[in-house]
Amino acid sequence: MRDPYEILDINKSASRDEIKRAYKKLAKQYHPDQYNDNPLKDLAEERMREVNEAYDYLMKNTTDSFGSNSYNTSYNNNSSHNNSSYNYNANNNNHTSNNYQPIRMDLNNGNLHGAEQKLNSIKTRDAEWNYLMGMLFMKKGWHDSAHNYITTAYNLNPSNIEYRNAFNQLKRQNHTYRQNYYGKQTRDNDMCDLCVKLWCADTFCECMGGDLISCL
Amino acid sequence: MFGYVTPCKMELKIKDYEKFKAYYCGLCVAIKNNFGNVPRLALNYDMTFLAVLLDSLSEDKRSLKKSNCVIHPLKKRILIVDNKALNYSAFCNVILAYYKLLDDVDDKNSVKAKVFSKVLNTYIKNENIKLQPVKIYIKDRLNDLRKIELSDEVKSLDEISHPFADLTGYIISFYYREKSFNQSLYWLGYNLGKWIYIIDAWDDLEKDMHINKKGLIHSHLNKKGLIHGQQKKFNAIDASLNKDKLQYKEFAKLIEDRIDFVLTTCAHHSLQYLNKLTLNKNEDLLYNILQLGLMEKMNSVFKRSEVNNERPL
Numbered sequence: 001m002r003d004p005y006e007i008l009d010i011n012k013s014a015s016r017d018e019i020k021r022a023y024k025k026l027a028k029q030y031h032p033d034q035y036n037d038n039p040l041k042d043l044a045e046e047r048m049r050e051v052n053e054a055y056d057y058l059m060k061n062t063t064d065s066f067g068s069n070s071y072n073t074s075y076n077n078n079s080s081h082n083n084s085s086y087n088y089n090a091n092n093n094n095h096t097s098n099n100y101q102p103i104r105m106d107l108n109n110g111n112l113h114g115a116e117q118k119l120n121s122i123k124t125r126d127a128e129w130n131y132l133m134g135m136l137f138m139k140k141g142w143h144d145s146a147h148n149y150i151t152t153a154y155n156l157n158p159s160n161i162e163y164r165n166a167f168n169q170l171k172r173q174n175h176t177y178r179q180n181y182y183g184k185q186t187r188d189n190d191m192c193d194l195c196v197k198l199w200c201a202d203t204f205c206e207c208m209g210g211d212l213i214s215c216l
Numbered sequence: 217m218f219g220y221v222t223p224c225k226m227e228l229k230i231k232d233y234e235k236f237k238a239y240y241c242g243l244c245v246a247i248k249n250n251f252g253n254v255p256r257l258a259l260n261y262d263m264t265f266l267a268v269l270l271d272s273l274s275e276d277k278r279s280l281k282k283s284n285c286v287i288h289p290l291k292k293r294i295l296i297v298d299n300k301a302l303n304y305s306a307f308c309n310v311i312l313a314y315y316k317l318l319d320d321v322d323d324k325n326s327v328k329a330k331v332f333s334k335v336l337n338t339y340i341k342n343e344n345i346k347l348q349p350v351k352i353y354i355k356d357r358l359n360d361l362r363k364i365e366l367s368d369e370v371k372s373l374d375e376i377s378h379p380f381a382d383l384t385g386y387i388i389s390f391y392y393r394e395k396s397f398n399q400s401l402y403w404l405g406y407n408l409g410k411w412i413y414i415i416d417a418w419d420d421l422e423k424d425m426h427i428n429k430k431g432l433i434h435s436h437l438n439k440k441g442l443i444h445g446q447q448k449k450f451n452a453i454d455a456s457l458n459k460d461k462l463q464y465k466e467f468a469k470l471i472e473d474r475i476d477f478v479l480t481t482c483a484h485h486s487l488q489y490l491n492k493l494t495l496n497k498n499e500d501l502l503y504n505i506l507q508l509g510l511m512e513k514m515n516s517v518f519k520r521s522e523v524n525n526e527r528p529l
Contacts, residue, residue, distance in 0.1 A: 141381065141406050142374035143481040144474070174477065177484040181511035184227055 004054035016059070023055040031159075048161060100128055107135055127156035131163050146170075218260040218316075220412050223501065224508035232501040234294065238280060239271075240264045242296030245283075246306035251339045258313030258336070262412065263305045265505055269404075270391050271301035272498035304391050307347050310340055315358050322362070323449075350390055357383040365450040373456040373478070377413045384409025397493055404489035411482035411510065417452040418475050419517050424451035425464045476518060483510040 005012050008022045030048040035041040099122065106115035115136050122129055134149035147170055153160075154167040198213065205212040223236055243264050247256050271278070281297045296302060317333035320326050360379040364371060388405030389398050427449045453475065458467050487506045495502065514520075 137374070141403065141410065141482075141485065142372075142378075143410075143485075144373045144478045147474075147477060147481075170477075170481070173484050174480040177480055177487065177507075178511065180507050181224075184508065 004057045007050050007054040019058050023051065026051045100132060103132055112136060112139055127153045127160065127163060130156065218262050220415055220513055221262045221265045221505060222509050223505045224512045227508050228504055229500065232504065235501055238294045238296050239267050241293050242299060242302050243267055243305055245295055246302040247310060250303060250306050251310050254335055255310045255339050258309055263309040266308060266388065267302045267305035268498050268501060270304065271299060272495045272502060273392060273493060274301060275496055308387050311351050311354055314340060315354055350387060353386050354383060371456060373452060376452040376456055377410045380413040381406045381410035400489045400492045404486050407482045407486040411479055414475065415479055415517055421451055421453055421468065422464050424449040425454055479514055
């Protein structure tokens, strides 16, 4: 990882408050919401990830008078304002995510049965629960259910990058697949096409007083 | 339920087109040699795909032959002979056709299905012992499907399509059950099976809903819910997604995108799994089918295509 201070563009002596302020500013700047159809979207997402990592790292490793208590309260305040990706990062420090850790491991190891049992036993169905449910069904090849759960997760917490990526991924892969077919149909570049283009070019040249192809 | 997996003819090279035809004719002859002449009527394109796929993974050389055909007596055709993958596909073709007919007997009380299934049964009595597990698996999964269709419980589209998808995965992967790429084959089949099941349900949706509507009116009259001896028709999409009991037109408009999404995702995934396999032959043909053929079929079923009266190859 690059120097976290450099990423957040702050002094090495910055306090937690300053770090937070810098993070919020950058989070706003790179927030994927602003890059919906923008070609820079991938770049912004990557920067966002870097910023998130740097922030997480600094928050864990910087101690000052505020201590972790104040950090947790500030998280709660923020979540009530529904404050975007800040919320997601703080989630990692939240105790509920601990319940999901073994499920994520199961999913990664391919123990789908175990993951499904654990998920079904959880009563609170928040965004993370829906996301993991979606991941589980995706692995099972149950695409319709997977799509439903991931959409729900995304709607519950649109600022979470992981949910957003999964949601967009579903759309994107179908788009690529379709493009294969449509790309073939529109790519009718034949000789006739080439001749028309040459003729056009020649006409334009002649308009300007020059000549591209003398026999035309 | 058969005949959705076909190549996109316009994008095929002539050699691949001829190859596909050779497999098709080869499958027909393989059915004749293994079972007899009558079961040849059950021949279909999906099983030709199965043969093309399974053969592409084997390292054996193909042997081609030019020969006459009963149905097309004037022209000599090229066909593939003595091929293990074709023999296996012939077996699957006949068994699946048989159980499909039994299904129709239960479903529609169709006399034609009754007669044909009886006849077919006499042909499949002396089949290969090694393939017995496939037969049992097909029977069990189709029974599962039947149970789901008959139960009143509302199930999700994924749940309903699971038995058929699993069945397809099993059939495709059974042939190479001892090989390491067996799982990729299973998932290719699983996604393709789901695709077949759902596109079939979507294709029949209007017809099925129409029959059910008529059935509903008639059931007030004769209490049995039978119209001309025909029972209520089960349609996976109608059963799982039409919670508000909408009319066909409204309902179709509402779910079209969702079905399109599921189908495209299934097609995309089956292509992904094809990518993981090491193909020894037929590569262009297989990619054509999974990449363009499926898409073309979706366009024609969703009525997006430019061509209206498409004829089979």
